[in-house]
Amino acid sequence: MSGPRYTPLVEGLPSTVPFVGPETQERGMGKPFRARIGANENVFGPSPAAVAAMADAAAGIWQYGDPENHDLKHRLADGLGVQPENIVIGEGIDALLGYLARMLVSPGTPVVTSLGAYPTFNFHVSGFGGVLHAVPYKGDHEDPDALIAKAEETGAPLIYFANPDNPMGTWHSAETVQSLIDRVPEASLLILDEAYVEFAPEGIAPPLDVSNDRVIRFRTFSKAYGMAGARIGYGIAEAGLADAFNKIRNHFGVNRIAQAGALASLNDRDHVPRVRDQVAKSRERIGRIARDNGFEALDSATNFVAIDCGRDDAYAKAVLAGLVAAGVFVRMPGVAPQNRCIRVSAGTDADLDVLAEALPGVVRAIDADR
């Protein structure tokens, strides 16, 4: 048999996965992780009100969700001071990035991002045949000047920029981000990925300006709202751009329980501040654990900390492997020079007890091997 006639583009794509899930690693090891602090999930969980709303919604799951996401869209718009027409809701930022890549990327389209930034964006761009132009980080920060220069050089219709950044946790000021927005070339579109913005210091997000169709901002219920498994996120954009998603999106794609949980989350105003406090304390303790082991922790505006292990990528990989073998799920940046670091998500006290207990032995074992 000759097999299905894939398009030439799809025929040439690798069968891949942007991230290996912790469950896959657990099956490989034959035992569960003792601490799940690798995927920047929010271990402090969703709002109790969201949990209750989701549990209540379970029996009604026989109904499709509202394809317009009307109630959530209106609630978000009210909170953000924009119109419902400026909001597009989708199955997590991942799905929205995929839709946007599909809207702007054809085979050969240049797309600008940072070397080592979010792999799932790259996966979508490559999946539509785009050609990635990745500029280096500058001192562990994404580099707005380099992004703009590369966009001008390549004529890219799409630029990716995250603030705060993942995987380093670093951030830029609102002024710097606004200056980046102001310099986006005509007929380019900037993706401002603000997945972690709720964890950041006040004032790093420039004001929303939904008259500007050169920027789309993505936010999510996966991180501060603790609903990663629900697959629900949103974009804030000029109305024509937000509406263009209707050309291609999976209209009935958002889970009805996720809609209920997201709405309840927004109505619990205490939850995100509480999570911010818990995350801040956890980041501090991760920093102490890092320093206790001779490492350095980067300042972070997110719910994770990049720990600079102080040597090369081989060393950081050994630290990572040691922690994983000891039952601590963590990840690390994929590209130099950031890959001298490991990335540890904020954890509960119990999670960080496991980290604190495991790390010295891991470091000793590596040193003994050298």
Add this chain to the structure above:
Amino acid sequence: MSGPRYTPLVEGLPSTVPFVGPETQERGMGKPFRARIGANENVFGPSPAAVAAMADAAAGIWQYGDPENHDLKHRLADGLGVQPENIVIGEGIDALLGYLARMLVSPGTPVVTSLGAYPTFNFHVSGFGGVLHAVPYKGDHEDPDALIAKAEETGAPLIYFANPDNPMGTWHSAETVQSLIDRVPEASLLILDEAYVEFAPEGIAPPLDVSNDRVIRFRTFSKAYGMAGARIGYGIAEAGLADAFNKIRNHFGVNRIAQAGALASLNDRDHVPRVRDQVAKSRERIGRIARDNGFEALDSATNFVAIDCGRDDAYAKAVLAGLVAAGVFVRMPGVAPQNRCIRVSAGTDADLDVLAEALPGVVRAIDADR
């Protein structure tokens, strides 16, 4: 501003929706429907075990779902007598149809379906620039001979066929479907959409043959399992084809609560038989209500009934509009000659009481207007 530089393909697409949701209609009317029997949702709901599993999973939604869908995939494979490598799980059949269209359809690619068959498939094909070749139904049945003839004529790499059919509820025997599969041209792929198969008489599904890479079968938790809002369905295919979805799918796209609910559903062996009985009784009553009003009900192998209103599309549309105005959410086929019918989903006794009460007045009002 010139706006985002959409691809020429996307630039030319309409901003659309394959179906208007009942919530949109309710907002337009300013009141809720009294009976929600229009979207072939399963009003009898999910398994109580699934409801419990989903409620239990709510607090753990801070974790991403397993991107491999490992446990559900293995459970399905065991039940179906295939290997896990033959299963691809996705965010409902809608998303899987979208992925498959993306894999095989480029601008200009011919694709074969039936005139009036599932609009969301058409939406995805058009969304990737495919050219739809739709053959007429034959006596309210999809026409396998015509589908094969058109596939041969056009050289289409993709053919869509649903058994049982939506929107008519009709079906073909396993022998007829097997004969269709056997005649799929080399290097064509048949989508056998079996979304409603659990409602059908025994023996309409030909045996699974996962060595055949000219057919992929789609099934779902949205219908008999009562989890439409959860967005979870699956394909059964030759291993290489199932794996090819990994090139482009949203790996973390399936909701974690949906994974838990689907798994629990499969482990409750009593639920689907119970739903089948409830649906069969409901179909019978819909038939009686139709006949009481001078209409005819088509035999159905699904959880809905096409009611032949006996005149033209204008008449059926008037009946539909009258029912909607009376608070009964129903839909109708979009294309002649099927659009002489309205389509009513199986409902609870209370739902059908509303239908039985409303329909005579609707018919009288139309007749009075003529």
